Amino acid sequence: MHRILLSLSALLLSLLITSCNSESNDESNNNYPIKKVTEGIYYHQGVHQDPSEQNIGAVANVGFIIGERCVAVIDSGGSYLEGTYLRQAIKVKTDLPVCYVINTHVHPDHIFGNAAFKEDSPEFVGHEKLPAAMAARQDFFARVFKETLGAAYEGTEFISATRTVSVDKPVTLNLGNRLLTVTAYTTSHTDHDITVLDNKTKTLWTGDLLFMERIPVLDGSLSGWLSTMEQLKTLDLNYVVPGHGTASSDLWQQGFENQIRYFTTLRDEIRVIINDMGTIDEASQQVGITEQNSWELFPQYHRRNVTASFVQLEWE
Amino acid sequence: MFNRIISLLAACLALAFITAPASAATPTEPLWPTLKYLYFGDKADSIREDATDLLVLEAPKRAEDAAIVPMTIKSLVPQTADKYIKNIHFIIDNNPEPYSANFHLSADLGLVDITTRMRIDQYTYVRVIAEMNDGSLHMVSRFVKASGGCSAPAGKDAAAALARLGKMQIRMRTPTIGEPVTAQVIVSHPNYNGLQYDQETRRYIREHRVTNIAISYNDKPLISVDTGISVSEDPSIRFTFTPTEAGVLKADVKDSKDQHFTQQKEIM
Ligand SMILES: [Zn+2]
Numbered sequence: 001m002h003r004i005l006l007s008l009s010a011l012l013l014s015l016l017i018t019s020c021n022s023e024s025n026d027e028s029n030n031n032y033p034i035k036k037v038t039e040g041i042y043y044h045q046g047v048h049q050d051p052s053e054q055n056i057g058a059v060a061n062v063g064f065i066i067g068e069r070c071v072a073v074i075d076s077g078g079s080y081l082e083g084t085y086l087r088q089a090i091k092v093k094t095d096l097p098v099c100y101v102i103n104t105h106v107h108p109d110h111i112f113g114n115a116a117f118k119e120d121s122p123e124f125v126g127h128e129k130l131p132a133a134m135a136a137r138q139d140f141f142a143r144v145f146k147e148t149l150g151a152a153y154e155g156t157e158f159i160s161a162t163r164t165v166s167v168d169k170p171v172t173l174n175l176g177n178r179l180l181t182v183t184a185y186t187t188s189h190t191d192h193d194i195t196v197l198d199n200k201t202k203t204l205w206t207g208d209l210l211f212m213e214r215i216p217v218l219d220g221s222l223s224g225w226l227s228t229m230e231q232l233k234t235l236d237l238n239y240v241v242p243g244h245g246t247a248s249s250d251l252w253q254q255g256f257e258n259q260i261r262y263f264t265t266l267r268d269e270i271r272v273i274i275n276d277m278g279t280i281d282e283a284s285q286q287v288g289i290t291e292q293n294s295w296e297l298f299p300q301y302h303r304r305n306v307t308a309s310f311v312q313l314e315w316e
Numbered sequence: 317m318f319n320r321i322i323s324l325l326a327a328c329l330a331l332a333f334i335t336a337p338a339s340a341a342t343p344t345e346p347l348w349p350t351l352k353y354l355y356f357g358d359k360a361d362s363i364r365e366d367a368t369d370l371l372v373l374e375a376p377k378r379a380e381d382a383a384i385v386p387m388t389i390k391s392l393v394p395q396t397a398d399k400y401i402k403n404i405h406f407i408i409d410n411n412p413e414p415y416s417a418n419f420h421l422s423a424d425l426g427l428v429d430i431t432t433r434m435r436i437d438q439y440t441y442v443r444v445i446a447e448m449n450d451g452s453l454h455m456v457s458r459f460v461k462a463s464g465g466c467s468a469p470a471g472k473d474a475a476a477a478l479a480r481l482g483k484m485q486i487r488m489r490t491p492t493i494g495e496p497v498t499a500q501v502i503v504s505h506p507n508y509n510g511l512q513y514d515q516e517t518r519r520y521i522r523e524h525r526v527t528n529i530a531i532s533y534n535d536k537p538l539i540s541v542d543t544g545i546s547v548s549e550d551p552s553i554r555f556t557f558t559p560t561e562a563g564v565l566k567a568d569v570k571d572s573k574d575q576h577f578t579q580q581k582e583i584m
Contacts, residue, residue: 136470140382140437144462187473220472277489277498279431279554280386281376304380304467311384311433311550314502315480 032058032085034093037239037247038201040066040178042093044086046244048214048296051078051109053150058082060109060208060243064090065198067175070099073122074196074205074241076113079145080155083113087120098122100173102182103161104207104243105190106133107219108141112149115157125173126161127184127192134160165194185209188225189218189243195232203239206232212245212255215295215302216262222309226263229256262291266309271316280310347409348441355405355415356445359453363445367454373444378461379436382469384548385460389444391428395421401428403447408546410440412509416546422538423449426496429556430539433548435469438462471506471549480504484579486567491583493559500554501531501567503577509545526551528570533583534563559583 034042043063051057057078064086065072071090077083090098098120103111105127111134114124138158146153165171165184173180181197189208196205208217209228218225233256240252269287273279284303292298352360374388389404406417416434434442443457471477483504491497508524529551530540538557551569559565566580 132474133470137468140468140470143438187476191473191475219467221476224473277487277500280384280433281374284380304463307381307384307386308472311548311552314485314552315483315504315550 032082032089034063034089035247037063037241038203041198041201041203041239041241042066042089043241043247044089045246046078046109048244050297050300051145051148053148053152056081056085056152057109057112057145057149058085060107061241061245061247062086062110062113063205063241064093064098065175065178065180065196065203066094066096067178068096069174069176070097072100072102072173072175072180072196073098073117074102075104075110075207075243076101076117078109079112079149079152080115080157081152083116086113087116099175100125100180102126102194102196103130104195104205105193106130106137107190107208108145110207110243111158112145112153112156114159115155118157118159124159124162125171125182125194126164127194128164128166129192130164131160133190133192134158185228186224187221188228189216190220193220193228201239202237203241204232204235204237205241206243208243210240210242210252210255211259212242212248212251213296214244215297215300216259216305217301218263218305218308222263222267222312226260226267229260232256233260258294262288262294263305263309265291266306267313270306270310270313274310274313280307283307283310346441347414348443351407351409351414355407356453359451363453363455365455365457367446367456370454371444371446371456373442373456373458375442375458375460377459379463380467382436382463382467383471385434385436386431387434387442388431389419389428390430391446394427395423395425397423400425400449401446402449404428404430405445405447406432406434407443407445408434408436408440409443411435411437411546413545416544418542420537420540420542422536424533424536424557425538425555426558427556429498431552431554432541433552434546435548436460436462436546437469474506477504477506477549481506482575482577484567484569484577486565486579486581488565488581491559493561493583496556496558498554498556499565499581500552501529501579502550502552503529503567503569504550505569505571507545507547507549507551524572526569526571528568529553530568531555532566532568533557533559534561535566 043061046059049055051059062075062077077086099122101117101122102125165182167184170181170183179199183195185193239249241247266288270283273283284306287306372390379385400423401421404419407414408416439462441457445453445455485502488499505526526543531538562584564580569577
């Protein structure tokens with residue numbers, strides 16, 4: 001009797017599980033939630049963690065904009081696997097083809113999903129300096145991330161931009177009654193950042209020019225990024241999708257202010273140390289202490305930001 | 317000549333690693349047992365390891381920014397005319413070219429206290445081998461963990477680095493004659509290691525790097541560094557010396573395109 005009950009309940013349980021599974025497969029991947037920003041604009045919010053096999057590298061914000069003719073993907077994911085999840089998520093929302101995959105910059109969490117869209121034959125869009133940045137880093141990224149991401153890395157390819165955007169020459173992409181403006185910047189977060197503006201809804205995808213909640217990482221120019229932020233924070237926008245953290249209509253200006261405060265603090269405190277013949281080591285122990293409770297992942301990236309800033313400020 | 321051979325051998329070794337299929341993963345076999353014969357030949361077995369009574373190597377536990385990892389070498393025994401460190405060989409085991417620098421030092425330097433900045437490709441042992449004026453070899457080493465995530469040992473702004481190429485600084489606090497003073501020599505140089513890519517020409521940029529930084533006081537050499545490709549962009553040498561009389565501190569930099577850059581500072 002006991003046995004029968006047990007196997008019956010096991011059967012029920014497995015039925016329950018399969019039905020849940022099949023239901024979720026029809027709709028979307030429960031492990032990969034997609035949020036709507038506004039009409040026709042969706043994103044998956046990355047977790048505030050370092051990339052790992054468990055989180056499949058899905059640490060950055062990635063998403064898509066649907067026009068009447070086709071779809072633009074903005075950043076493809078932190079692994080081939082994430083790219084396939086994102087592609088599935090698009091298929092749930094629309095039957096239209098993907099015509100553009102836009103990479104905001106070279107960092108692995110933004111480009112590693114590119115290969116998942118190969119069969120759609122999209123144009124890959126990026127900054128004019130993206131191909132050079134990718135060529136310089138790809139061996140290093142491949143070696144490191146093969147280990148970091150394990151199985152999620154399988155299938156990842158370095159696919160560079162087939163269409164590039166130059167500084168001061170924004171490019172317009174038409175998704176069918178929906179125009180996107182892609183703008184390239186001088187060295188800021190990296191030396192090849194771009195933003196994507198959806199003119200219809202005044203939604204700006206900033207790439208990593210804006211980090212919300214998570215500590216920003218400097219892989220470009222401290223002074224350059226500060227002036228780019230001053231310019232972006234005054235834009236007239238309805239929605240902003242940052243490279244990391246929450247998309248919003250009302251939090252993003254404060255997000256820029258927080259980043260400006262962080263980097264200004266670093267700059268001012270490092271200048272004092274440099275003028276006193278101090279070292280990178282001293283700076284990374286002393287600088288920016290007031291910021292430590294303001295950011296996620298502060299211990300992982302703050303010293304690195306201090307180091308990168310220090311060697312730039314030596315040449316002021 | 318010795319240096320020529322060393323860099324040639326190192327290049328061969330690096331090539332062997334790049335072409336080997338296993339190069340994708342971090343090396344699992346320790347390289348030092350092989351490297352020491354490559355760089356020191358017959359004398360390899362005479363290297364005194366853990367020479368912590370003579371030398372200190374300071375390096376961060378983790379390379380925060382893989383492109384700029386500060387490393388400091390200090391001697392615990394003063395340089396004298398009778399007994400001094402003649403060369404310090406700087407080796408980063410797991411970098412593409414492990415032999416990273418050779419510091420030729422003068423007996424006039426007093427205590428050795430030198431900081432430089434290196435690129436670190438992956439987790440690795442970093443080691444310095446002091447070669448005394450009597451030819452004996454003494455080593456200390458440190459383990460450095462790789463930086464996480466997207467920190468590549470590539471330059472951040474190649475265009476900016478190139479625009480400033482050759483600019484130099486000698487920085488120091490106001491020195492007092494007869495007392496040790498810390499000075500820093502920096503030269504702006506992209507220090508391309510031949511792995512960077514030029515978008516315009518769609519080709520790899522030929523290696524263009526600093527090959528030597530020579531620092532002298534009143535024309536007497538203090539430090540001369542033969543630099544390899546592990547040295548960071550905008551190479552920096554920070555050191556301590558004691559000016560015993562008024563004079564001129566001078567730094568001369570040579571690069572692989574045979575360009576020369578120089579800067580000097582008067583001490584009164
Ligand atoms: Zn980034």
